[in-house]
Amino acid sequence: MGRLVPAVTRALDVLELFLDCEGTLSAPEITRKLKLPRTTVHELVTTLTARSYLEQPPDQPGRYRLGVRGYQLGSRYAEQxxxxxxxxxxxxxxxxxxxxxxxxxxxxxxxxxxxxxxxxxxxxxxxxxxxxxxxxxxxxxxxxxxxxxxxxxxxxxxxxxxxxxxxxxxxxxxxxxxxxxxxxxxxxxxxxxxxxxxxxxxxxxxxxxxxxxxxxxxxxxxxxxxxxxxxxxxxxxxxxxxxxxxxxxxxxxx
The missing domain is CATH 3.30.450.40 (GAF domain)
Incomplete structure (x- = not known):
């Protein structure tokens, strides 16, 4: 079995925070919950947003919610x-x-x-x-x-x-x-x-x-x-x- 990739693990940790979140999370909230450096969280949410796994609501600057890509993957999973x-x-x-x-x-x-x-x-x-x-x-x-x-x-x-x-x-x-x-x-x-x-x-x-x-x-x-x-x-x-x-x-x- 190969080793786990820390960066991927952290990105998935960010996404899984939203499983128990009713709405949105800010970068500081993610930092506090995961106990990660602020720069690391900034890079993770920037990357996830660029790939549509996260998105920023237009009326809530600085906050993030799940993006459409997660829904698309979930739909494909459900189909099989x-x-x-x-x-x-x-x-x-x-x-x-x-x-x-x-x-x-x-x-x-x-x-x-x-x-x-x-x-x-x-x-x-x-x-x-x-x-x-x-x-x-x-x-x-x-x-x-x-x-x-x-x-x-x-x-x-x-x-x-x-x-x-x-x-x-x-x-x-x-x-x-x-x-x-x-x-x-x-x-x-x-x-x-x-x-x-x-x-x-x-x-x-x-x-x-x-x-x-x-x-x-x-x-x-x-x-x-x-x-x-x-x-x-x-x-x-x-x-x-x-x-x-x-x-x-x-x-x-x-």
């Missing part, structure tokens, strides 16, 4: 993203950590479609496959995605649906009961399913967001009932949130 491929990578990492089956799913109508899956390393595991479609209300990923819909979209999805299809005796079949369950999901920020799509499996799920903050998928960890407990649920819930956050970060969400 593949949610399924990125989801598979993150699912693999989460599965390696917990040893359980991990899914990433998206919502299509009233169903979820699994776009990524990594199997458990245990002998007792759930049987599923990427590409499988299930009723959203019966799964943790589905409840997570339904709970993330704007109210009017959710109402449209449930309007006139009548009793919901049951996959197990524990499946939610009442739209009103589902609404209560979704309110609980919104409050917690995660979803739990206990033997609602498979009588031998329980799951936890967390939301995956894109660069704009919209929930575009959900990541779940599925556990056979023989390995399910409240302690295990809490542990896996934390891992699901961590994995979903990692996938969100790959999609550009901060």
């Amino acid at each position: 993203l593949d949610l399924s491929a990125e989801g598979q990578r993150v699912a693999r990492s989460v599965a390696d950590t917990c040893g359980e089956t991990v899914h990433v799913a998206v919502l299509e109508g009233a169903d979820v479609i699994y776009i990524a899956k990594v199997d458990s390393t245990h002998a007792v595991r759930m049987v599923s496959a990427a590409g499988r479609r299930l009723p959203a209300h019966c799964t943790s990923v589905g409840k997570m995605l339904l709970a993330s819909l704007p109210e009017e979209e959710l109402e449209a999805a449930l309007a006139g649906s009548g009793p919901l299809a049951a996959m197990t005796p524990d499946s939610i079949t009442s739209p009103e009961e589902l609404r209560k369950a979704l309110a609980w999901v919104r409050e917690r920020g995660t979803a739990v399913e206990q033997q609602e799509s498979n009588p031998d499996v329980s799951c936890v799920a967390a939301p995956v967001r894109d660069a704009g903050g919209k929930v575009v998928a959900a990541l779940s960890i599925s556990v056979p009932t023989v390995r399910w407990s409240e302690e295990r649920r809490a542990e896996l819930e934390g891992l699901a949130v961590k994995g979903a956050d990692e996938l969100s970060g790959r999609l550009g969400h901060r």
Whole structure:
């Protein structure tokens, strides 16, 4: 591995200051935050401005904000993203950590479609496959995605649906009961399913967001009932949130 170039590192440090900055920064503020010599900061911001990575607002002389070049690079990065491929990578990492089956799913109508899956390393595991479609209300990923819909979209999805299809005796079949369950999901920020799509499996799920903050998928960890407990649920819930956050970060969400 080659050595890091100090000048490039410092330039990137300057740009990354703006990740947590709501507006603009002045050269003295950059100098203070990075503890660099004033002349070094002056040369860095001059170069970055000349290359359109920074710009000076016309009405704020002496201050800098991100320029258009960063947006152009970000757009190119977004164009090459593949949610399924990125989801598979993150699912693999989460599965390696917990040893359980991990899914990433998206919502299509009233169903979820699994776009990524990594199997458990245990002998007792759930049987599923990427590409499988299930009723959203019966799964943790589905409840997570339904709970993330704007109210009017959710109402449209449930309007006139009548009793919901049951996959197990524990499946939610009442739209009103589902609404209560979704309110609980919104409050917690995660979803739990206990033997609602498979009588031998329980799951936890967390939301995956894109660069704009919209929930575009959900990541779940599925556990056979023989390995399910409240302690295990809490542990896996934390891992699901961590994995979903990692996938969100790959999609550009901060």
